[in-house]
Amino acid sequence: MRIITLLGFVLLLVGCGSDADTDSMPGPDQIVRLSDSEIKGLDPQKISDLSSLRVAADQFEGLTRLDAAGNAEPGLAGDWSVSDDGLQWTFRLRDGLEFSDGTAFDATLFPQIWTRLLASETASPTKALFENIASVSAKDQAFVVVTLRAPAPSLTILLAHPAMAALPLHRIDEAGDKWTSERPMTVSGPYQLATWQLNDHARMTRNPEWHDEPAPTATIIWKPMDDSLSAMRLFLSGGADIAADYPASRHKWLVENHPDLAHSVPYLGSYYFAFNTRKAPFDDSRVRTALSMAVERKWIAEKVIGIGNVPAWNLLPPELTGGISAKPIWADWDRERRLVAARQLLAEAGYGPAKALTFEIRFNSSAEHRRVSVALAAMWKDLNVQASLFNSEAALHFAALRQHDFALARSGWIADLPIPENFLTVHQMANGSGNYSGYDSAAYDAVVAQAMITVDPDKRNSLMRLADQTLVNDMPILPLYFYVTRSLVSKRIEGWQDNISNVHPSRTLRISRK
Template identity: 35%
Template sequence: MGISGDPASLSPAKITGGVWEEDVLRDIFEGPVAIDADGRIIPGAAESWNISDDGKTYTFHLRDGLEWSDGEPLTADDFVYAYRHQVDPKTASNYAHRLYPVVNAQAINSGDKPLDSLGVESLDDGKTLQITLNAPTVYFLKTLVLPFAYPIPKHVVDEFGDDWSDPSHIAVNGAFKPVKWVSNTELETVKNERFHDADNVSLDGVDYYPLEDKNAGIQRFRAGELDILRDYPAAQYPRLSDNLPDATHLFPSLGTYYYVFNLRDGSPVADKRVREALSLAIRRDVIASQLLKGGVEPATSLVPPGTSDYEAQSQPGLDDDMDSRLARAKSLMEEAGYGPDKPLELTLRFNSGDEHRQIAVAVAAMWKPLGVDVELRNTEANVHYADLMEGDFQVARAAWISSYDDAQNFLQLLSAETNNYGAYQNDDYNQLVTRSDAEQDPAKRAQLMQQAEALALADYPLTPIYTYSSRNLVDPEIEGWNDNALDMHASRWIELPE
């Protein structure tokens, strides 16, 4: 399987949040719940669960006889240990904020409360996992398919410390077990015979190849070296659908490709007028239809259209005609003190890949008439996102592919600390998001989230470029691959021809 990058780690607490990392970890770990071949929630390590009438207590009943891949028993204690590890400030997990709905999680992560005060308990001699939330959180169950919810083998961590997730040491509870990892080259796994549903897993193993060069990935697929290639370039869709019609998959998905602005003091885009001008000048229709050949749709919102029970809000000005937008953009730049005679010098960062480069080159040309001189800088995906999290950028390419069908999944990008790359801070926005998290009435909740999205987009902390369609090359002989809006797939469901 060709994936879009090399995982930063195989530890659920150390990944950066890349889709390619979730692809791998979904195959080697399993949380209380899992996904079926259609991306729908099903029982995972827990065979059943109950939610209290007040919506704040989740009780998961674990399966009998659960084991780690090394044969050690797996109990609710391993989940408690993992969740404490995620929110421990010493861990510096990029996923800690996902547990903030849990009692005391945020205070622990801030260093204000002890680890053992986390609202997670192991009951019934490790057979039951109980999670207590601060308030009813309607989307919480959906998030438990994500890496932050996976257990961690304490007995392995105790023995090997930070090296516990090396393939030579790691113990996992998913369908496959890592056995060899050559960084940026190959990650090899074999079937985990101790997985609770191992009898229904067809594959003997999965090998993952990090391929940031998607054109090289296409060549390897055509040569029969790959059974699946995740995320081929959008511009290649017309050619691939003609030449490989049965293998070429294109399916509407919940994801947004965007440029994020660094709002920290001293940044050249800390001035809102500059950010608005840069947003207005981007011709998203040209990028979608001409550059990417219709494989995507132009985006005007952060939350993509098609998100359940939600009407996306457009960034101000993006629905106006292009002439009006350019006139306003030039006026804003002049007000900010920039123009052809006094250019603004910007560095635009993107992770390696022909598509990202093509978009960056096109956007730089669109900004040129505003008096903006752009230096392009690309790095490998791991380096790129590590730098974004450190705030080491001015303007940068980013993206978010939803892991659960809820607008909150996108709104948290501007309220959480981890993926809020530009350091956007708006108390009114945060309050609206917090209120929406606890609101049980779907219509009222949607209204709160729409207010939040509209408020943030008017501040231009980022600007959307296009909404995703999932693009995958899949050997037509493969069974068990089902396209879905979340583009989430677990290899346990895949079958190869004899």
Template identity: 35%
Template sequence: MYKNKVSQAVLLGMAMAATAFPSFAANVPDGVKLAEKQELVRGNGTEVESLDPQKVSGVPESNVIRDLLEGLVNQDGDGNLIGGVAKSWESEDNKTWIFHLREDAKWSNGDPVLASDFVYTWRRLADPKTGSPYASYLEMTTMKNAGDIILGKQSPEKLGVVAVDDHTLKVELEKPLPYFVAMTVHTSMKPVNQKVVEKYGDKWTSPDTYVGNGAFQLDKWVVNERIVLKPNTHYWDNEKTVLTQVSFLPIENQVAAMNRFLAGEIDMTYEMPNEHFKRLVKQHAESVKVTPYLCSYYYEFNTAKAPFNDERVRQALSYAIDRDVIAKFIVGKGETPAYNFTPLATNGLDVEMPDYAKLSQKERVAKAQALLEAAGYGKDKPLQFDLLYNTSENHKKIAVAIASMWKKSLGVTATLENQEWKSYLDSKRQGNFDVSRAGWCGDYNEASTFLGIMRDGHSQNYPKYANKQFDGQLDKALLAHTPAERAQAYKASEALLAKDMPIMPIYHYVNARLVNPKLGGYPVNNPEDNIFSKDLYIIAD
């Protein structure tokens, strides 16, 4: 998932027997007195692209949709899988999955949530007519015929999902996938109401027509100002929801968000201004939350354009970045330098650092200079290109620092170009960029959620990277019989990325934000940062 951006033993385990998983809601500890006013205000980074789960690809959108819509499963505060619309599920072979849905799950208009709603939604996700930026995610689940449907070779009705009856959903995969259930947590897999979508088309997401099945429903949406949610009284677990209102504010400037937090206007920021982090830790330690985060910050090349179709140019620019300086001094909140795409904390990952990671920065620069000269660039022919990033002071500071490194060590001129979130995403999807800032957050805790987007033809593969050997290693991982075999395939995949360099890994995130100390239920052990407002509550002074 694009970031503006967990310990789950089930991911790599054997097929599960039929088991009922308990619901998780805001269980207020004994002795905790609740505030009379239960209204939460969150900074959300930017104006959302949409509130249609099959039309979005970013973290800000998912933050809101997670409250409005509920998929088959949710996560608790530690990232463990728990029941959502599904009260239980089972598989004997990790290939055919049966989900048993709650009879009391309802849409916000009072209609029952049925197995057929998921069939409709997933067909819609795969249908090329929808144009979902996350269509390839369905192919990554190996759901039967998903790949052919996305390419227009088969009709959406051929997708491997059927409603056995109103409350039983059957899913058929082409290959065994032990972590399939975890993949259904993702935003793109959340159901939409067929009658509403077909009646209103793209306008179904307006407050007057939005019908969801989550713990909250859309009350107001003032573009570039705020999105306001109120409890969905038809939600099956509504009696445990404590908050009476949740507001999301599109604040792109981290300093402005910090100031509004310190003034008591918001309860949770999207991020923190890097340059104020140490001061905030010193002066407001009770409000600073730094937690693990399965996210990678990187720059991507448009490999379909010269000179970035030359791996020597890509390698040179990557080697010249001093990642230690970026991680420790430019961001400096506990982030770690990255020489591979997948965060090292990801379940089942075993990565060997590439050779350039073992060099000193001086040695990397010397190697970068030689590579760029071999590619035909130097004083007489300096390399110039545009560097795209989405509007953010933090992204700007990083871009300025890296552009300076390139200029100083290689004589390269990178012209910075910032675009607001929607335009930035559109530019990347259309291939209108040279080099672009990117951030990817794991959609589930397994290496394929990162490496899979680099597969040839993936809808999120904006660098247009194509390597049959790389794709073959991902296929090996999918067919692996043991975790060790799978890890070996992922190691080989990372090695190919380090050689071909379609992207430049820069650092692995931590999640650092300001949080009201009076906000109860805030999850500190979920590295995917999946926060459900139904689990939160405000404590009295």
């Protein structure tokens, strides 16, 4: 019965007669991509979820864009220059730019795009990303000037975000919110939305007026699949070319049976637990450090998680620091030596056989978070530490963190941009309730602030690493490992490049003709 049911499911997935199913299958000039959720919206300034942003990036282009490796490259602007103080960037637009409906546009469009992003009626969820931009102006029809509040060598990456792309304001002004319902939708990028069947698929075709060479693949199909196991099955049955995720529990099987299809790659994310430094026992850095010393990070990353995660003693992924990661001096000690030092620190803080350290580990609902929490509690028993577990659903969990109602809690950070400051500013007192640990260090804040106004890239990165090392030394958070992304990519797809930002524009993908 199980085999019959599975065969029936596969036949249903691959489509055995329906024209609609056939039209959304991989073809000789059609790539099918599975996203992990349905598109939430089509207006690039009104979305923030990853699935919607990926579709928006295929349709809208800004002054810059991201290449297959996740790096910024010229987009609508052919080149740019930067003032000596790093505060003024001047972008020269390409000649003859047009939207997909044939309407021409020039540099005067971009100040209007900026004004719309800031407008309260737009209610852009990504507006905060652009707080460092003081103004956007048009020098003339060919040049856009972006003025910053502080130097930002990563501005070209920021401006590749769809929220700052060229939007068809002439259609928006005329049609209002209905402009996103038009088919094909008016766009500025390589593809335009031709059809969208909610909870089924979105079909994109080449934009005939795009300034660059036509994208190598004529049609891109985006299909929502919120169940990663179903997505994996559809992919393996030949019903899709790319799956944005697969179950962690299937990682080992995929690596053993389909090593050329499975991609597990370091990501812009750090997994850690936050100490509540506002009150005892974790207002004492000796207690925090002692617990950190007793954690077997390599074992957690490789055995508890087991999907290729890299153990972490610090906040910043090594790809953002030139491969140089901050570590405490005891990171390479053997376990027994670390436990001896940890017991000494706890004794100095007043804890030991006569007074056990007790607290609650809080985590949000997830098998992964539970396994890690159980592992931590077990490792700390060697220190006579009694850690109990408390589980709640995500909304309640993070509400408790914002209200400081916890002792030690599961947290983490996935960056919006591949830049160190996107991680580091989270732990400044100025971040308010978002600084879950309540970390309050004038030295740390000063280093981050100095890094943010430093123009020279090498000096800036050196200061970012110093801030990261300061976090390691003070231990307001307990870093455990860096995130990875999991993807499945068909052997017929060329142009895919693994990268830390998990950016894979459809215009960079093509179908192998071998």
